[in-house]
Amino acid sequence: MNKYLQNLLKVPGTQQTKSNNRREFLQKASLGGLALGSFMHSPIEETLEYSTQKVNKYSAPSDLKITDLRIAEVTGAPMRCPIIRIDTNQGIYGLGEVRDGASPKYALMLKSRLLGENPCNVDRIFKKIKQFGGHSRQAGGVCGVEMALWDLTGKAYNVPAYQLVGGKFRDTVRLYCDTAGSDDPAEYARRMKERVDQGFTFLKMDFGIQMLKDEKNVVINKNMYDIGRQWGAEYGSYATTAHPFTAIQITDEGLEKMVDYVKQVRDIVGYEVPLAADHFGHFDTNECIRLGNALEPYRLAYLEDLVPWQYTEKWKEITNSINTPTLTGEDIYLKEEFIKLIDARAIDMIHPDLASSGGILETKKIGDYAEEHGIPMMMHFAGTPVSFMANVHCAAATQNFIALEHHSVDIPWWEDLVTKDQPLVKDGFAIVPDKPGLGIDLNEEVIKEHLVEGTKYFAPTEEWNTDRSADRQWS
Numbered sequence: 151m152n153k154y155l156q157n158l159l160k161v162p163g164t165q166q167t168k169s170n171n172r173r174e175f176l177q178k179a180s181l182g183g184l185a186l187g188s189f190m191h192s193p194i195e196e197t198l199e200y201s202t203q204k205v206n207k208y209s210a211p212s213d214l215k216i217t218d219l220r221i222a223e224v225t226g227a228p229m230r231c232p233i234i235r236i237d238t239n240q241g242i243y244g245l246g247e248v249r250d251g252a253s254p255k256y257a258l259m260l261k262s263r264l265l266g267e268n269p270c271n272v273d274r275i276f277k278k279i280k281q282f283g284g285h286s287r288q289a290g291g292v293c294g295v296e297m298a299l300w301d302l303t304g305k306a307y308n309v310p311a312y313q314l315v316g317g318k319f320r321d322t323v324r325l326y327c328d329t330a331g332s333d334d335p336a337e338y339a340r341r342m343k344e345r346v347d348q349g350f351t352f353l354k355m356d357f358g359i360q361m362l363k364d365e366k367n368v369v370i371n372k373n374m375y376d377i378g379r380q381w382g383a384e385y386g387s388y389a390t391t392a393h394p395f396t397a398i399q400i401t402d403e404g405l406e407k408m409v410d411y412v413k414q415v416r417d418i419v420g421y422e423v424p425l426a427a428d429h430f431g432h433f434d435t436n437e438c439i440r441l442g443n444a445l446e447p448y449r450l451a452y453l454e455d456l457v458p459w460q461y462t463e464k465w466k467e468i469t470n471s472i473n474t475p476t477l478t479g480e481d482i483y484l485k486e487e488f489i490k491l492i493d494a495r496a497i498d499m500i501h502p503d504l505a506s507s508g509g510i511l512e513t514k515k516i517g518d519y520a521e522e523h524g525i526p527m528m529m530h531f532a533g534t535p536v537s538f539m540a541n542v543h544c545a546a547a548t549q550n551f552i553a554l555e556h557h558s559v560d561i562p563w564w565e566d567l568v569t570k571d572q573p574l575v576k577d578g579f580a581i582v583p584d585k586p587g588l589g590i591d592l593n594e595e596v597i598k599e600h601l602v603e604g605t606k607y608f609a610p611t612e613e614w615n616t617d618r619s620a621d622r623q624w625s
């Protein structure tokens with residue numbers, strides 16, 4: 151290994167680095183005019199604590215360099231979520247997160263492109279690495295790194311991440327709650343009512359043809375597919391066959407049952423609270439329009455992902471044919487595809503997942519473009535508090551934001567994954583923190599309890615230090 155690389159790759163957290171940091175800090179502190187001499191007779195810890203109370207400890211952001219990128223992969227949050235830590239030559243680090251369910255390799259392969267860069271040049275680094283992202287989970291690495299860079303920049307300049315992207319529009323961020331489905335509408339309604347009692351002011355329900363899987367004469371062509379399984383990777387299965395290609399149709403009787411399900415939930419939850427819906431099943435545009443019209447009396451807040459986001463023309467047709475708002479976007483990478491949907495007037499609302507859409511700044515740009523066209527932004531999210539806080543900062547800084555998804559209300563240890571001075575969520579709203587960067591730190595003990603089996607807490611990743619290809623995309 152050459153000397154330059156060795157220098158870059160000193161492992162933070164080791165004794166050597168810690169003593170270096172202290173020496174570096176003392177040098178910077180004395181350069182900054184601290185009169186350390188006056189504390190000569192106090193114990194050193196006390197002296198340091200007192201003398202640094204009002205001093206920005208990270209006083210040399212222009213000399214910051216990225217030295218490492220490591221992963222701690224948490225499971226059961228409820229998803230599998232790779233948390234990223236980006237270390238630097240000044241002892242500060244940034245936290246980010248690869249999107250739920252994505253491989254940590256999407257982030258690791260970026261490491262060789264990050265080493266030696268100043269993390270505060272967020273946009274420069276983003277433009278360097280964005281070619282390695284793709285739609286949905288393939289964007290996970292780029293977006294996770296982007297979050298970590300804002301965390302680092304905030305810590306280096308001693309300001310919260312929202313401040314770095316233009317300041318905030320709000321002090322709390324409204325949350326909407328995803329709630330695990332049930333085939334029994336009464337049971338589901340009870341769960342939804344519980345959300346309202348917990349303080350949530352915006353709800354989303356899952357319902358679709360999967361509820362009809364065991365019934366006769368309700369869904370045509372379901373003999374061909376296991377319509378109870380919307381997720382899975384098997385090629386040619388229901389899960390991997392896109393909506394226009396299943397030849398599935400819903401009979402009048404099937405439609406009646408679905409509508410009755412929503413009615414029963416609405417009757418119990420009431421009409422004061424916005425109630426959105428998702429996961430209807432894989433069927434084509436005609437069925438979407440029939441369903442949308444049948445649901446009209448229950449004034450749902452929006453119908454999500456009726457068809458895949460790629461079908462701009464189909465979305466436009468659906469949106470023009472029903473009177474309930476339409477929404478998509480949780481799998482779109484970068485602003486360009488959102489712009490296409492917005493320019494075509496194809497959807498009523500956008501729904502980026504910041505861990506796929508391009509991170510904090512790109513998602514703010516997406517929100518701002520939508521705002522200029524009169525379109526509001528909901529935000530999709532399922533992950534740990536690290537990615538959650540990246541979302542909270544972005545939501546705080548984007549005017550047309552309505553509500554952010556919270557997927558982990560029922561996971562008792564979810565908030566404990568991080569250390570904090572105040573709860574992350576209170577009465578259905580997230581509190582926008584004023585601490586530097588994302589405003590949270592990791593609770594090592596709790597994270598270690600929930601690591602993916604066989605993985606380690608921020609294990610070394612040296613094998614990714616030198617990964618190279620000819621990265622230029624033009625000639």
Ligand SMILES: [Mg+2]
Nearest residue numbers: 428454455480
């Ligand atoms: Mg969804």
